[in-house]
Amino acid sequence: MAISSPRIHFLVVLLVFLLSISLSRAEIRFSEIRSDGRSIIPFDEFGFTNTGRLELNVSRISFSNPNPDLSQLGFFLSTRDSWLHVLQEIQSGDITCALQSKVIRKVYIFDQLDPNTANTETSSFSTFHEEHEPGQFTLVFANCIGQLQVSMDIQSAMYNLDPQSGRRDYLSAGSTILPKVYFLFFVVYSSLAALWVFVLYKKRLTVFRIHFFMLAVLILKALNLVCEAEDKSYIKRTGSAHGWDVLFYIFSFLKGISLFTLIVLIGTGWSFLKPYLQDKEKKVLMIVIPLQVIANIAQVAIDESGPYAQDWITWKQVFLLVDVICCCAVLFPIVWSIKNLREAARTDGKAAVNLMKLTLFRQYYIVVICYIYFTRVVVYALQTITSYRFMWTSLVAGELATLAFYVFTGYKFRPEVHNPYFVIDDDEEEAAAEALKLEDEFEL
Structure with a gap:
């Protein structure tokens, strides 16, 4: 017929x-x-x-x-x-x-x-x-x-x-190397967590609560990777995950929520600029966290059902939509902090201090956008154009981008005994005020 x-x-x-x-x-x-x-x-x-x-x-x-x-x-x-x-x-x-x-x-x-x-x-x-x-x-x-x-x-x-x-x-030709790749990244993140513990101990007098939250994110990421390594290793040998997939989903869920929460908290300046969250910032967290729950449910449905299921494409669309909304939502607090710092730099007489903070948050805003774009768009493009034998390269590219984002965040927002923001002389203060004035003229 x-x-x-x-x-x-x-x-x-x-x-x-x-x-x-x-x-x-x-x-x-x-x-x-x-x-x-x-x-x-x-x-x-x-x-x-x-x-x-x-x-x-x-x-x-x-x-x-x-x-x-x-x-x-x-x-x-x-x-x-x-x-x-x-x-x-x-x-x-x-x-x-x-x-x-x-x-x-x-x-x-x-x-x-x-x-x-x-x-x-x-x-x-x-x-x-x-x-x-x-x-x-x-x-x-x-x-x-x-x-x-x-x-x-x-x-x-x-x-x-x-x-x-x-x-x-039982792993595809382009995925057979993944257990080693995941374990290698687990070692890297475990080393970063150990290094961060050393930094927190050495600079314990200037440690904020958010620095411990950063440590928790690193540990969850490392646990997620070791569970994924064991999951793929068992599948490679036996064709079954033997329960490691359950642990992987649990730590993947916790890692996803903690990472987006960390980006929101840093973006709001919580613990750096102020020890509290405003109502609108709390609303962002109340939106992001439930959406991450939905995204993880969709991810489990996608992985476990396979494309033969009639609702597989629906779950894929739900996951992509929720992920895009979360990525957009976490940018708002950073924009609000940039706006508040710009206004403070013109009114409180500490132009240089606030200008340096403003520069830092602008850099962080750009890095977050680059991280989201690379891991959501570029990595997907690599998956579609790469030969099936080298499908693992797109995963490595995504993990390297994530690692670079973690390192940048930890380095820029590390605890400091002598905070460079407050070691400002009169000449730097005047230069910062002039820079803000030029910025106002440029915007006009």
Whole structure:
């Protein structure tokens, strides 16, 4: 049966979108499909080497129609380029079903089912597929029969074999190095936390409460990374996270909330400029924290469901929207502090002191924007343009940007015995006043 034009448009958007996204997990996955009428159901994406393997077990297969054409139903593997070629074949009329294309890797066609058990509770099959051509493949189920709804239980396992030991590696070709990468960053952040403890002890007479909050953020980040390292390590060896994913989600949730809270507190000048928060600043925290809760719930749903779920794209959109709102919200307190410092520099007679503080908060504002832009936009761009073998590089780029942001924040807002803001002579005071005057003239 030919696929209609609207359906072709839907498939183009859906498959190109899904095939361009690198999932955070690629382990043994069990999924249930119930009365699903979608013509294309994508499952996990995986980067195969020349020793790639796929094990597929499907059970409890049933259809809404009693005697469908089983040759129009089946599983296949496809790269993004292959799928685009399939769509061109369908549009040109060369084929009427994706399963008829020669560019896909057929895994199992349902006409191989036992006719005596087809469409019954005992209908099932197991198949094994070897992939010797390296590439980024997506496991896809095709239903080329209009109005047919399919139900089944699927357990899939994709892995590569180590050429030397023959052991299974359940991480994608571009992610197999991630356990080492995460552990390396864990060591770096643990060292930073130890260094920060030393700084706090050495400068304990000038330590503010927010410096201890910075330490807590560093510790949570380190714990998050070590849990992610262990999570990926277990998945690499066994295909299952063995509970490490739960710890990862917990520390990821705490790290996300604490980081955004820290940015808001520093941006308001809490503990540096004033020991309290204004009502509007408290409202920002009341907005950011619940949104971070929603973002983490969405992240769990995205990771655990996979793209085959009908609400996967919805959760992805929720996560992106909430993350953008949080990133925008944390900028407001910094802008308010800059405004207040500019006004104070003109009225309280301490132009030089406030000008230096103003410069610091302007720098912090720029750095926060750069951090948000790099980790949300540039890293995503790297994911889409980087070869599947080097998908880990986008993660390293994001982690390096985060590390640079942490180091900048700690260095600029470190405790100081002799605060340079208050070591100001008369000449510097006059120069600062003149600078503020020139700034006013420039703005006019």
